[in-house]
Each structure stands twice: as structure tokens, then as C-alpha cells.
Amino acid sequence: MSHGPEFFQTMMGRQFYDGTMPEIARQLKRLADALEVKAPAAPPVKVPEPNAPPESAIVKTLELSTGHVGADTAEKMDTISEGDGGFFIYPADRNTDYPHCWVTVMRYSDYGWFVSVPQDPFDEEPLKVPPDMQSLINVLRYAQKHDIRWLVFDRDAEIIPGLTTYCW
Secondary structure, eight states: OOSSOOGGGSHHHHHIIIIIHHHHHHHHHHHHHHHHHHSOOOOOOOOOOOOOOOGGGOOEEEEEEGGGSOHHHHHHHHHHHHTTSEEEEEESSSOOSSOSEEEEEEEOTTSEEEEEOOSSOOTTOOEEOOGGGHHHHHHHHHHHHTTEEEEEEETTSOOOTTSOOOOO
């Protein structure tokens, strides 16, 4: 219920709608035009692409079948991945307690492992390794010859020609 005229019906309301509002619109247009003239649209900002990592930061990984290690090695790798997470390889031709290198073994799903490839080559050097790890040593030698840093053993991965395979 209204007790008098609406705002637009008053003298002040008429002045507001007929004078003040159009003046506000004119001033806003003038400001917009002035900004357009004085500040042309900025060119689009080009976001720089991230730099590629240095070649030395990229390492090769080989995915291969778990069939390239014997059943005894596979069992030992399961045990290692659940325990110490790796094992030492010792030079066989020296009577030393100083290991040649450490090999990391981590679980990869339920059917394989991630295995680090030692950087120090041991080509045909005789090594002291547990007998149940010899089949892995052969794969590590292959990986070193091909500059591979990590192995991913997976039961569904390909058989690599030239590497020994085992049925288990």
C-alpha cells in the first residue's frame, strides 16, 4: 500500500530520470571512449613454454617380462621388495666386504618389480651374488650395455629377444 506518489511521479524523480540518469550514461560512454583511445588493447600475453629437461635428467627404462628371471629369483625379488628394498652385489675376485653396488627392488603391482640398474658397469666381471639372483644379474648386464637405468618387470610385458627366458 502506497501512501503517496511513487518516486518517478515526484518532481525529484522526474529530474533524476530525465536529467541525472542520461548524464551518468553519457559520462560512462565518454570514459569508455577515452580509455579505448588512450589504452589500446594489449596484445595477448604469450605464456612461455616450460623448458625441456636436460638430456642428463632423462633416463631409459625397459619394460620386460617377468619370464626373464627364474622362479627362484622372482621369489627372492618378492622377499627383497617387501623387506630391505634391495641387495648388494660384491666383486667375486676380491676378498672384500665393500660392495660393488646396490640394486633397488620395488614391487610393481601384484605381478612385477621396478629394479634399478647400477651405473658402475660390471660387464663380465665375476660377481658374488646369491645363486637365486644370477638370472637377474644377466638382465642387469644387458641393461647396462644398452644404457638402461630402470627395469620394469611385468608378467604381461614382452619377451626381449636375446635374453634368457624361464618357464615358471
